[in-house]
Amino acid sequence: MSNVPDDLKYTDSHEWLRLEQDGAITVGVTDYAQESLGDLVFVEMPQVGRKLKAGEACAVVESVKAASDTYAPVAGEVVDTNSRLTDEPELINRSPYDEGWLMRIQPDDADALESLLDPEDYENILAEAQ
Amino acid sequence: MGQHTPLYGKHCEAGARIVDFAGWDMPIQYGSQIEEHRAVRRDAGMFDVSHMAIVEITGARAQECLRHLLANDVAKLKKPGKALYTCLLNEQGGVLDDLIVYYLSEGHYRTVVNAATRDKDLNWIKIQGERFRVQIEYRDDLAMLAVQGPRAREKVLRVLPSDLAVAARALAPFTGLECAGVFVSRTGYTGEDGYEIMLPADATPALWEGLCEQGIQPCGLGARDTLRLEAGMNLYGQDMDETVTPLESGLAWTVAWEPTERKFIGRAALQAQRSAGMQRQLIGLVLEARGVIRAHQVVRNDEGLTGTVTSGSFAPTLGKSIGLARVPVGFGRRCEVQIRDHFLPAQVIDPPFVRRGRILV
Numbered sequence: 001m002s003n004v005p006d007d008l009k010y011t012d013s014h015e016w017l018r019l020e021q022d023g024a025i026t027v028g029v030t031d032y033a034q035e036s037l038g039d040l041v042f043v044e045m046p047q048v049g050r051k052l053k054a055g056e057a058c059a060v061v062e063s064v065k066a067a068s069d070t071y072a073p074v075a076g077e078v079v080d081t082n083s084r085l086t087d088e089p090e091l092i093n094r095s096p097y098d099e100g101w102l103m104r105i106q107p108d109d110a111d112a113l114e115s116l117l118d119p120e121d122y123e124n125i126l127a128e129a130q
Numbered sequence: 131m132g133q134h135t136p137l138y139g140k141h142c143e144a145g146a147r148i149v150d151f152a153g154w155d156m157p158i159q160y161g162s163q164i165e166e167h168r169a170v171r172r173d174a175g176m177f178d179v180s181h182m183a184i185v186e187i188t189g190a191r192a193q194e195c196l197r198h199l200l201a202n203d204v205a206k207l208k209k210p211g212k213a214l215y216t217c218l219l220n221e222q223g224g225v226l227d228d229l230i231v232y233y234l235s236e237g238h239y240r241t242v243v244n245a246a247t248r249d250k251d252l253n254w255i256k257i258q259g260e261r262f263r264v265q266i267e268y269r270d271d272l273a274m275l276a277v278q279g280p281r282a283r284e285k286v287l288r289v290l291p292s293d294l295a296v297a298a299r300a301l302a303p304f305t306g307l308e309c310a311g312v313f314v315s316r317t318g319y320t321g322e323d324g325y326e327i328m329l330p331a332d333a334t335p336a337l338w339e340g341l342c343e344q345g346i347q348p349c350g351l352g353a354r355d356t357l358r359l360e361a362g363m364n365l366y367g368q369d370m371d372e373t374v375t376p377l378e379s380g381l382a383w384t385v386a387w388e389p390t391e392r393k394f395i396g397r398a399a400l401q402a403q404r405s406a407g408m409q410r411q412l413i414g415l416v417l418e419a420r421g422v423i424r425a426h427q428v429v430r431n432d433e434g435l436t437g438t439v440t441s442g443s444f445a446p447t448l449g450k451s452i453g454l455a456r457v458p459v460g461f462g463r464r465c466e467v468q469i470r471d472h473f474l475p476a477q478v479i480d481p482p483f484v485r486r487g488r489i490l491v
Contacts, residue, residue: 038147038352039164041444042422042451044470060470062422064163064444065352086420093162 002032002126005097009113010122011073016097019113020104024079028101029061029070029092032126037063040089045081045103052076052105054112059102061092073116076107131155135180136273136331140338144348151351152246154181159350167356167446169347170320171487174279176338176346177354183248184269184328187239187259195262196231196239199255201376201394203386207233211305213317216384217376218243218251219396223403224372225379227251228364230317232306240313242274244366258395273334277346278324278357280487283316286325289340290314298325319354321361321485359452360445362414362481368425369412369440369454375400378456380412380481408459412440414481415453415467416491419474423453423467429476431465439467447484448491454481 004010009017014033018026034040042062052058052072059070081103085091092100107113117125132155141148146157157178159166169175187196196204202216212233218226227247232240243251248268255266277286287295294309301307303323306315313328329337342348355365362380364370370379377385377400385400386392417423423442430436437457445452453467453476466473479491 038159039162041164042420044421062444064356064446065158067422067424 002030002035003097004030004032004119004123004126006119008097008119009073010117010119011071012117012122012125013071015070015073017073017113017116023110024104024106025074025076025113026101026104027070027073028096030122031096033068034093034096034100037061037066037068039064040092043085043089043092043102045085046078048078048081050078052078061089070102072105074105074107074112075109076105078103079106080104133181135178136334137178137180137338140335141178141348146348146350149351151181152244154245156181157348157350159352160348163350163352163356164446166347166349166353170279170322170349170353170357171447171484172280174277174282174285174324174344174346175349175353176341177276177278177349177351178273178338179276179326180273180331180334181245182274183243183245183251184272184274185241185243185252185255186267186269187241187255187264188237188267189262189264190237191262192237192239192264195259195264197392198262198394199258200231201385201396201400203392204231204233204239206386207231209233209305210235211301211307211315213304213306213315217381218254219376219394219400220372221395221399223375223377223396223399225366225370225374225376226254226372228366228370228381232315234308240269246367271331272328273331274326274328275334275337275341276318276320276324276326277341278318278320278322280323282322282324282346285344285346286327286341288344289337319361319363320357321363321482322357323486356443356446359441359443359454360447360482360484362454362483364412364454365441374410374456375403377403377408378410378412410437410456411459411461412454412456413461414479414483414491415439415442415455415465415476416448416479416483417451417453417467417474417476421451421469421472421474423451423469423476428468429455429457429465430468430473431462433462435461437461445483447487448489452483
C-alpha cells in the first residue's frame, strides 16, 4: 500500500502539496505516482517566475517507461524548483515527500488549498484505482 | 483477464507489476526496471517469454515450404539445432513478423514468433504452406524462459539435469539442442550471452525456482525492452510492420538473395525496391542533451530532412537516451529530436549501442 502522509493535501492527478510557513506551497508527486511510473530518469521543470493556472501542466517527469505531466494544483507563481532532480531524478523514487519535491509555488489565493483533497479522500481514490 | 503463462503465479508471488501484452498478463517489472536491466548486463537475469508462440513445421517438404515463406534461407541450416533469424514477408515485401527458426531434424523445423502476431502468422503459414503438405503445430504445451547475462550460462548449467547440462555447455552461439523434452538454445534478445529454454509448461515453475536459487534476477518486459533497444534489435510492431521492408528496417543482412532461383515471398518487391534505390533507412540515435527520446517524435537535420522515432528510451547502460528512427537515406550523422517544444541535438549511429556489456557508441 502506498504511503499517504496525513499532514499533506493531494490532487486526483497524484500531486501532493504542503503549505510552508512563508505562505508558499511545496509540490511533488505522490508515492503512488512514483511507484506507478517506475524508475525516474528525467524531470523537466518550469522556469522560476512562471505564472501557473490551476490545473495547468507545469512539469514533466519521465521514467524509463513513459513521460508523465505534472499539473499545477493551484494558481500561482513558481518561486523555486528542486535543482537536485537534474542530476538525481531518482530522488523522486527514493523520497517522494521530502528530497524528491518538485517546486514551490506562491499561490495567488491562500485559501485555494482548501478545495484540494485531504489524505482520507486521496486514499479513497487510490483504493478505487486498485 | 488475459492469458496466463505457467509462471503467472510466480510473478504475482514476487510482487511483479502485471500489464497486458498482446492479450497476456505479463510482468513489466518486479522492482526497479533499471536494476533488472543492470543484472542482465553485469550478471544474469531471466525472463518469462512463454507468451511467444512456438510453431513447428514438419513434413517431407518442410524445407521447401520455409524457403518459400522466409526471406532468409533455411538451406543455410545444415546441422540439427542451428538457428536463423529471419523476416516473414508479404508479397509487397512488408514485414509480417520477425522470427527465429531452428532446424531440428530432416523435415522438422521449430519457429518462435511474436505473441501479437501469432494468429496472423499461423493463418499465413497455413495458407502459404498448403501446397507443400506440411503439418503446422502451435506448441502451446511448451513454455519458454530466456536467461541472459555474462554469468547466465554457468548459472543455468548448475540447474539443468546433468546430461542436458553437459550438452548445453558445448553449444555454439545461435544453436540449440533437445534432451528429454527440454530444448536449450544459445540465443536471446538482449545483446548478452545466455540461453533460451523451451520446456513442458508443467515443468516450468520448478525450473524458475531453481534459477531463482542461483541468484538469477527475474526481469520484466520493461527491462527486456531497454536491453533489446541498447542491443539495436528491432521490436515488431514498433520499429517495423507490414508497411516497411527489411531493407528499410536495418535488416538487409537477413535477406538471402543467393541462390537467385529461390523465389521467396516478397523477393520481387524487395528487388524492385533495391534497384529503384532505397528511400528510407533505420538509424540509431544518441541524445546529447538531457531528456528522453520516445517513439513517434520527429527528427530533423540541418538540410530540413525529417524522420520519425520508432523506439526511444532511457538507456541504463549508457546513462542517456537512445532511439531508433526511420529517416531518408543520406540523413547524415547529426540531427535534432523534437521533444515537446525543444529541439535537442542527437548523434546518428549505426546500431547496436551495447554488445556483451560494452558500450559501442
